[in-house]
Amino acid sequence: MNRIQRYLLRELLASFLLLLGIVTAIVGAALMLQFLHKAPELGLIAVVRALPYVLPEAFPITLPLAFLVACLLAYGRFADDNEFTAFRMGGMHPWQAIVPAILLGAVLSLGTLWLNSDVLPWATLGKKEVVRDQIQQLIRALERGASTKLTLGDSFLMSAERRESDGAFKDVQITFRGKADESGKKKGSADPLAGGPFDLRAERAWLWLSEDGELLNIRLEKLRSVRQDTRLTQEEGRLAIELDQLVSASPREKAKDEDQMTGEELLYRLARGSPNAELVREWEAEYWRRIAMGFAPLFFGLLGAPLGLFSARGSRASAFLMGLVVALPVYYPLLRLGENLAIGGVLPAPIAMMLGNALLAVAGGWLVWRIVRV
Helix, strand or coil, rough: CCCHHHHHHHHHHHHHHHHHHHHHHHHHHHHHHHHHHHHCCHHHHHHHHHHHHHHHHHHHHHHHHHHHHHHHHHHHHHHHHHCCCCCCCCCCCHHHHHHHHHHHHHHHHHHHHHHHHHHHHHHHHHHHHHHHHHHHHHHHHHHHHCEEEEECCCCHHHHHHHECCCCCCEEEEEECCCCCCCHHHHCCCCCCCCCCCCCEEEEEEEEEECCCCEEEEEEEEEEEEEECCCCCCCEEEEEEEHHHHHCCCCCCCCCHHHHHCCHHHHHHHHHHCCCCCHHHHHHHHHHHHHHCCCCCCCCHHHHHHHHHCCCCCHHHHHHHHHHHHHHHHHHHHHHHHHHHHHHHCCCCCHHHHHHHHHHHHHHHHHHHHHHCCC
């Protein structure tokens, strides 16, 4: 690597690190607000505990975007100051000016692949554990008689008029938004209320955690109304709701969803297969989504470097806006489209998930060809 290439690499690194900090702070704050919206019951200590698990989710989005804008800024300034003209007059091939962006993009891609494969599943499980601990504390506080109301995100709401001397809650209303094939039925419960979703009223209710802390148990007397596709009235009912059904940190979270598996776990599941074809397609889509997003910095560098040389006269604000246009309305929607096509079985997962990267590669290759021809 010659002196000018090292100079470009330093410029890229300086711009990238600054932009990464700014964009990550913005996106991280938005993700934290989204997490708190889905788990509003979290206390201050739980929020502090959740922060290290929420912030890593921002990097697969902010790292490629920051690198793209850094390329636009560094190479735009390189051309605007006529340094690129001097570079070519010195007899150096234009491709050599783009090499630093490709090399740094490759290094960032390796880091992003590791992030997607190992760090993000760890962060997802960590968030789930934080919310689970908080839910357990809230339920135990309710058991001790500290309150007559329990709200667990959008999943569960219980309110009572008062607490009686025998520990029962009087005039209870319960809303649960679980799924009909989950919760207490997995633990052997035969009660028709075990699955949810439902809204109900009961004259009296008792609530407690199971010994292993995995189930929220509720015993009800004189149910006056129940909605679970039908209406019924009965003298007594029992609910056994898995805490996993109440952990709503992510709209896709389940007991062990594909976004909670490491890359090795996903490969193991894919190698074993499953009779559920849709589930296999979800695993494939998740696996190739991580690979596609992992290689995003490399392809963003391939596009951003020549695009910066062409947009030399643009301002810093226009470079940032151009980066947003490439990433948000183009790349990430294509990634989402590819995921839907892969899960729906319309296209094989490797092809569907690489649509965005292929577009960046074609556009970047065409721009490089234009620069070489000039």
